[in-house]
Amino acid sequence: MEKVFIVGVGMTKIGRFYEQSGRELFSQALWKAIEDAGGVKPRALVVGNMMSSTLMNQDSLGALLADYAGLRGIPAFKVEAACGSGGAALYAGYALVKSGVADVVAVGGLEKQTEATTPYVTRALAQAADADFEVFYGVTFTGLNAMIARLYMQLFGYSDEDLSYWPLKMHEYASYNPYAQLPRKTSMKEILDSPVIADPIRLFHAAPIGDGAAAVILVRGEEKAREIAKAAGRDTLIEVAGVGMATDSVDIASRNNLVVMEATAKAAQEALRMAGIGVKDVDYAEVHDAFHVTGYAALEDIGFAPKGEAPRLFKEGRFQKGDKPEVNFSGGLKARGHPVGATGVYQVAEAVMQLRGDFPGFKASSPETALTHNMGGVSTITVVSVLRRWK
Known part of the structure; x- marks a missing residue:
């Protein structure tokens, strides 16, 4: 069966773009x-x-974006899968190409959040939780993750400081x-002095609200x-070698273990297999x-890493330059930012560029394989992809 390759990537900077619409941002990323x-x-x-229905008052999003981009x-x-929407879009796009339904498919992600007030966006993000058994009682997405972090x-x-090495390095x-x-x-001081959002999660422990769009081009064969x-002037190919998706309960009270993201484990096993x-x-x-604790988990x-060991290992320098994996x-x-529905596509685009050796930021040590992990809710919907570099 023919293999699937990523032959092009495009991203916009993530930020607050009051002067640009979602369709404009997406078109920029797609044409890049x-x-x-x-x-x-x-x-x-x-x-x-x-959240296009809630924050942009827009359904028919696929048709709208294709039309605006001249396609x-x-x-x-x-595709909607809460914060895992970008990864789910890749999963769907991979299926289209692998099956032969389409031989060239663009997979993109978009979120436009900053034109709404923070409380309104917080409420919209909470829709990734269980409406009847969690949101009804006033819990926020940060609140759910705070309970797990505690x-x-x-x-x-x-301690707070132990877990704060993650945001320190990410910045x-x-x-x-x-x-x-x-x-x-x-600095560690700035992180630990930042306001508490939902104890023990502070402002610098959480991803910011932002706008952004990213896209990748998949081909068959x-x-x-x-x-x-x-x-395009390249001799390197990047294969989508594996994809995996899994789900868990939406409400965290029904989980088997609150500190184990079972959907993540299952999706990773499937993609690696x-x-x-x-x-x-x-x-x-x-x-x-999205929060420091989810990075470690x-x-x-x-x-x-073994369960419960990631913060200690990270503090000691694991998972950094020269280690495996970086x-x-x-x-x-x-x-980098978390433009929700686009995040999974940003991850894939960044991993592709690291494999090609042309990522414009902090460069990895010439990797041959890369893994991306994107999840919606508290690992309610998780997508993992494995990418491989060919010469």
């Missing part, structure tokens, strides 16, 4: 990806987005990333991928760190 793919145009479009007439649709700290004996990486929303270094790569590799073969990873539940050199959701 098309140009990066030597001008090849997609024959279908899959868009990851969570009217192609199949186009939106339990994690108590079970494994960590350092983001300071090199021209696409990052928060491209500046910070090595021959076509090499033809496109040659036209499809790629024919083990977790120790992954050279680089972009993991979903992702490392553990994917299999990069993790989140983009700055992660924490500092």
Whole structure:
């Protein structure tokens, strides 16, 4: 069966773009990806987005974005999987290409959040939780993660400072990333002095609200991928070697274990099995760190660290330059930014550029394999992809 390759990537900087509409941002990212793919145009479009109905008053998003980008007439649709919408869009786009339904597919992600007030966006984000059994009682998404963070700290004996090494490092990486929303270094003092949002989560422990769009171009077959790569002036191919998706209960009270993200573990196992590799073969990873505790839990539940050990290992220098895997050199959701429905596509685009060696920020050590981990809710819907570099 023909393999699937990513031949082009495009991103916008993440930020607050009051002067630009969502359709404008998305078109910029999509055409960057098309140009990066030597001008090849997609024959279908899959868009990851969570909140267009709520924050943009817009449904029919796929058709709207295809039309605005000058691609009217192609199949186009939106995929919604909360904060995992970008990863789910890749999963759907991969299926279209792998099955032969379409040989060139654009997978994009978009979120436009900053034109609404923070309380309104907070309410919209809470829709990733259980409406009847969680949101009804006033809990926020940050509040749910705060409960898990508190339990994690108590079970494994960590302090606020112990967990704060994650945002400290993410800001350092983001300071090199021209696409990052928060491209500046910070200090442990600034992190620990930042306001408490939901105890024990402070402002600097959480990803910011922002606007952004990203896109990648998928093609079917090595021959076509090499033809496109040659036209784009590259001799490197990036294969989508494996994809995995899994779900868990939406309400966290029904979970088997609050500090184990079972959907993450299952999705990672499926993606690695499809790629024919083990977790120790992954050279680089972009993991979903909407909060510091989710970054650590992702490392553990994917299999990069034993349960409860990730904060200690991270503090000691693991998962950084020269280690295996190197993790989140983009700055992660924490500092690169988290334009919800686009985040999973940003991760894939960044991983592709790390594999090609042309990421404009903090560079990985010439990786051959990369893994991306994108989840919606509190690991309610999780998508993991494995990418492989070909020469």
